[in-house]
Amino acid sequence: MADMTTKKTALKMNRWPKATLAAGRRHTVGLHADGTLIAVGDNKYGQCEVSGWRDMVAVAAGNVHMATNTGNAHTVGLQSDGKVAAVGWNKHNQCDVNEWRDIVAVAAGWRRTVGLKPDGTAVAVGHNHDGECQVSGWHDMVAIAAGDWHTIGLRSDGTVTAVGNNRYGQCQVSDWRGIVAIAGGYLHTVGLQSDGTAVAAGLKRHGQCDISGWRDIVSIAAGSSHTVGLKSDGTVVAVGLNTYGQCEVSGWRGIQLPGN
Numbered sequence: 001m002a003d004m005t006t007k008k009t010a011l012k013m014n015r016w017p018k019a020t021l022a023a024g025r026r027h028t029v030g031l032h033a034d035g036t037l038i039a040v041g042d043n044k045y046g047q048c049e050v051s052g053w054r055d056m057v058a059v060a061a062g063n064v065h066m067a068t069n070t071g072n073a074h075t076v077g078l079q080s081d082g083k084v085a086a087v088g089w090n091k092h093n094q095c096d097v098n099e100w101r102d103i104v105a106v107a108a109g110w111r112r113t114v115g116l117k118p119d120g121t122a123v124a125v126g127h128n129h130d131g132e133c134q135v136s137g138w139h140d141m142v143a144i145a146a147g148d149w150h151t152i153g154l155r156s157d158g159t160v161t162a163v164g165n166n167r168y169g170q171c172q173v174s175d176w177r178g179i180v181a182i183a184g185g186y187l188h189t190v191g192l193q194s195d196g197t198a199v200a201a202g203l204k205r206h207g208q209c210d211i212s213g214w215r216d217i218v219s220i221a222a223g224s225s226h227t228v229g230l231k232s233d234g235t236v237v238a239v240g241l242n243t244y245g246q247c248e249v250s251g252w253r254g255i256q257l258p259g260n
């Protein structure tokens with residue numbers, strides 16, 4: 001197991017965390033060290049047409065749900081100068097981000113794109129039927145995440161807010177404290193606490209929120225109906241829907257810790 005110094009370093013809040021790998025339901029995007037991107041998978045709407053992008057520092061991929069039109073996806077890239085690019089399905093204007101400036105982090109849900117600014121405010125474009133783009137009043141944010149129909153924000157004081165569809169309680173996070181990282185699934189929300197434990201809210205049908213017993217966690221991720229946690233010793237745990245073996249990670253070893 002990693003020593004306490006390593007654990008505390010991994011759990012330290014990473015200001016404006018930036019993803020270098022993103023996955024939609026049918027496509028995957030990766031960020032090269034030289035700032036270029038690579039993408040594979042379904043390209044029906046041009047969501048994989050990122051070969052001409054340069055100077056990128058983060059990526060996001062929209063659409064994680066399992067509806068019949070699940071291939072309708074888009075890809076978002078954050079440039080080193082704070083500008084944002086997007087390609088793919090744009091029926092709800094989720095790719096209309098060319099005018100954004102001074103962005104430090106991006107997130108993508110189904111039919112929308114969210115951006116975080118260095119002053120802790122947020123912007124969003126796209127589908128807003130459930131209020132999932134109503135982030136203009138947010139302040140003091142250090143991280144953002146997006147589920148399908150809800151958007152999550154992490155404040156610098158470790159509290160969390162969420163807007164959008166709350167049918168299964170996925171936005172009921174106002175009482176969370178000491179949070180250092182967040183993730184959004186299809187209909188659930190996950191938070192990593194500073195003590196290495198995790199909390200979850202939302203749909204529990206497949207056990208994706210059964211994480212109260214987790215310990216020594218340093219990073220989290222949420223899929224459509226499953227939740228994954230990286231432990232301080234480099235092993236991985238997962239709960240939730242396992243139809244395709246997506247939770248079979250118990251044998252994984254040596255997974256890189258965040259910030260390393």
